[in-house]
């Protein structure tokens with residue numbers, strides 16, 4: 001490939017030597033040559049890179065944490081919700097996950113491997129299963145001329161197969177929820193493009209829940225003669241875990257015909273004691289396309305029979321009947337093969353699918369059995385493999401039409417930079433691959449079951465949860481807590497813009513926990529004090545650990561007692577109004593209103609000097625949970641004023657004049673106090689303590705304004721922060737935290753000293769938080785600093801996706817050098833707030849507000 005062409009193709013394509021561009025590959029997205037290797041390999045924070053100063057700073061926590069970790073992992077034999085001692089090592093291999101929302105995910109790597117598994121909800125297993133491959137066989141004039149596993153690996157098992165495809169002749173391109181792998185078969189004049197499609201479709205609450213992925217193989221024959229092309233899809237029964245060898249697993253061939261469409265394949269029944277499931281590999285039969293199979297083969301042996309079977313005639317043997325169940329220690333696999341004749345200089349398509357059916361799930365505690373969302377459409381008997389496969393293979397074209405209708409207006413906007421288009425769609429992977437679960441509430445469930453002992457009394461809780469189910473996603477694959485609320489605040493833009501009913505459902509779940517309590521005492525690791533798990537009338541930190549029993553037991557987080565956190569309650573109020581503003585769902589607003597009042601009452605006690613502004617408590621009492629704040633602060637004070645403003649607005653909408661007046665009075669006092677205590681003429685100080693670092697420039701100091709602007713509450717009578725101050729603060733952040741950090745190439749550091757040195761007073765102040773950077777960029781765009789906003793966000797995208805090899809695992813944080821923290825994290829979904837800001841600037845009514853106001857739930 002010529003040097004200029006390689007440069008145009010992107011920085012990860014330098015090694016590409018092919019000429020093929022593939023068929024129907026998107027122009028924008030994340031593209032990488034299969035021969036690429038990343039130069040820099042970072043370490044997880046806490047794996048030996050923690051400076052002594054930070055260890056000493058947190059010595060009490062470190063000791064308490066170690067004692068807790070020892071008991072949890074070595075005595076109780078359970079895994080820790082955050083494992084600081086065994087962080088997941090960075091593997092620079094991941095690509096788009098397969099599957100819709102909440103049915104489990106199987107992630108493929110960018111070299112085509114099947115390497116990250118989340119079938120047990122919220123629990124990850126990182127293992128490349130070597131038997132899971134696509135193999136191509138080419139035949140001309142009745143002779144096999146080429147047979148190759150489409151993998152660059154050279155594994156120790158299946159040595160009878162032809163491995164080691166030359167990565168220089170292939171590239172991967174991701175634009176979630178689709179991805180392409182383009183292979184130029186060396187010396188064959190045949191180009192293969194595999195398009196991978198998952199049903200992730202905004203505003204769709206049916207197909208988006210399906211646990212399926214489709215592989216559409218476009219075959220281009222550039223030869224002067226016809227060629228018979230076969231694609232074999234082989235799959236191990238299991239996920240590469242030790243249970244694969246626990247015995248009792250078995251496979252069986254199937255066909256499924258409906259509406260004149262027929263699919264054929266193999267079911268791989270995986271039968272552990274907990275959460276059994278069936279994998280289904282299949283292909284669509286159509287005129288000119290034959291589908292054959294191998295029911296069972298040994299993936300740990302040489303694999304010669306399967307290889308020779310395909311080599312003989314480009315077809316598999318297709319025995320009838322089921323395989324015998326595996327013995328203990330034995331592993332089994334199956335394969336399906338689709339074949340067709342491609343005319344000289346012609347093109348043909350082969351369609352294959354992978355489905356997985358784990359309808360009923362237990363979380364770690366095994367207390368309750370839950371049904372996944374898709375069971376309402378495909379049943380919960382565990383026999384949906386064939387119908388799911390058929391549905392996927394006959395509906396993927398419709399999914400793609402809908403995906404294109406959603407993505408194209410953004411992709412075709414020439415004013416938007418290409419990296420942004422990639423970032424916006426690819427960061428969305430976390431919607432499915434965030435340990436996500438989407439469950440049904442049982443049909444016999446009544447409002448009382450859902451509302452907890454306090455009997456929350458929400459009039460529309462039951463209809464919402466019955467119709468749209470229950471949704472949860474992890475704070476991060478390594479931070480195993482569902483719906484961590486201080487972080488969801490940032491990520492929630494993706495939900496409210498794309499699946500608003502899931503955001504509404506999540507909010508109902510939070511509202512229920514607000515009015516309930518858990519009086520169980522426990523010790524908190526940061527301070528060592530003991531307090532109850534959950535207090536009434538405060539927003540919880542999270543909805544629970546999937547390794548335990550989420551919803552049943554909330555607040556898995558035990559670093560701090562978050563009843564005293566300053567941001568959680570405010571973030572609830574801000575989201576309620578933002579959701580109402582974008583959906584006009586007045587029933588939701590009515591139900592949430594008493595909860596907003598209750599949490600604001602709890603919050604008012606943090607205004608200890610009655611000046612209309614809350615004070616922080618002298619510990620890390622907010623989302624920056626290792627960065628101490630004393631007194632009034634830009635972050636929590638700003639969120640507080642924004643929430644007070646939204647209380648006024650909601651009271652106005654609901655005609656509650658008394659409450660409106662109450663919060664108007666607080667707002668006018670609080671605004672004055674905020675400016676007096678924190679404004680320093682250029683930006684808002686970190687806090688009002690007057691300590692050595694209280695004048696630090698915090699990148700997130702305008703978080704309140706971010707939400708106000710997103711809801712159109714940032715001007716005229718609603719101007720909470722003077723426009724000139726916001727502009728000056730954003731300019732200061734841009735000059736210092738962005739341009740003054742790592743040459744302006746890595747986003748914004750959380751805290752910068754006014755003299756241009758990152759604030760090292762805490763372990764989080766000198767980190768960059770990618771999700772915060774995207775929200776800062778959105779705030780800049782809202783305020784007219786569009787170029788600065790893009791420049792700020794671009795640093796993070798290029799660092800994560802292009803330099804550090806962290807595609808499809810964007811972490812919470814990185815430092816300028818050496819370390820990162822918490823891979824595959826929720827917060828970066830905040831990039832969707834950039835899109836909201838852009839749409840508002842372009843004068844488009846936010847997508848959802850174009851819908852007629854909704855006053856009723858089904």
Ligand SMILES: CC(C)CCC[C@@H](C)[C@H]1CC[C@H]2[C@@H]3CC=C4C[C@@H](O[C@@H]5O[C@H](CO)[C@@H](O)[C@H](O)[C@H]5O)CC[C@]4(C)[C@H]3CC[C@]12C
Nearest residue numbers: 046050054055058061062084486559623624625626763812
């Ligand atoms: C290997 C040794 C044990 C390391 C010794 C030094 C340590 C005592 C500290 C060094 C780094 C600290 C951790 C930094 C981040 C953390 C994350 C936090 O949980 C979530 O974090 C989000 C912020 O990123 C927050 O918004 C969410 O609400 C939280 O759920 C929990 C604390 C900690 C793990 C922190 C603990 C102490 C160190 C390991």
